[in-house]
Amino acid sequence: MIRYNLKIIFANKFIWFLLAAIAFFVIFLLINLFSRGNINPGTIFSLLIYPGMLLVFYPTVFGIQNDEDNRILEILFGIPDYRYKVWLVRLILIYIVVFVILVLLALFCSWALVPFPIFNMAWHLMFPIFFMGSLSFLLSTFIKNGIGTGVVIIIIGVFFLALSEAISRTKWNLFLNPFNLPDGMSETAWKAIVHDNRIILFVGIILALLGGLTSLQNRERFI
DSSP states (O other): OHHHHHHHHTSTTHHHHHHHHHHHHHHHHHHHHHTTOOOOHHHHHHHHHHHHHHHHHHHHHSHHHHHHHTTOHHHHHTSTTHIIIIIIHHHHHHHHHHHHHHHHHHHHHHHHTOOOOHHHHHHHHHHHHHHHHHHHHHHHHHHOOHHHHHHHHHHHHHHHHHHTTTTTTSTTOTTOOTTOOOTTOOHHHHHHHHHHHHHHHHHHHHHHHHHHHHHTTOGGGGO
């Protein structure tokens, strides 16, 4: 089952999203280097979050459509508890693959730019990236079209980016950067905000996953 789902994850256009993520990473890295700004762990967080979003985007947004296009959706419905044996396993594998790639990119940044705790960086990147991935999966079970789901996710992302300045110092900031301590705020208060933000995103991840898996119970909508 794991081997099968890995083939599904890496099939079709995922390689192009992987190359695009690496290209984004290199471009943003060069911009930061040539701007001669102060590179710190907060800069690295911003450098890695967008490639991570790209990596999780394709397999979660287009997964159901790819199964339908390949005419295996009805076959999956015939597997007992297919939602958990196929889709939950697939999502876990997607998140593991993305996490490993983020660790490798963070390892390179720690070696080439500035030292920082690698796994702590990847851990914090996991929350906004996996939240958007889980939300993409949930919406894909309702929209059932990869392009339509992608458009909705992009609109949601742009909306939160537009609000990021206004809510940057609050726990409701989806793209909260825990390594960027705001001026005039104590470290203790900032840690409390980051802690609450991570709890909110974690609950959102679980609810989106459960909502998507529950939505897959209604087989008739997908056939």
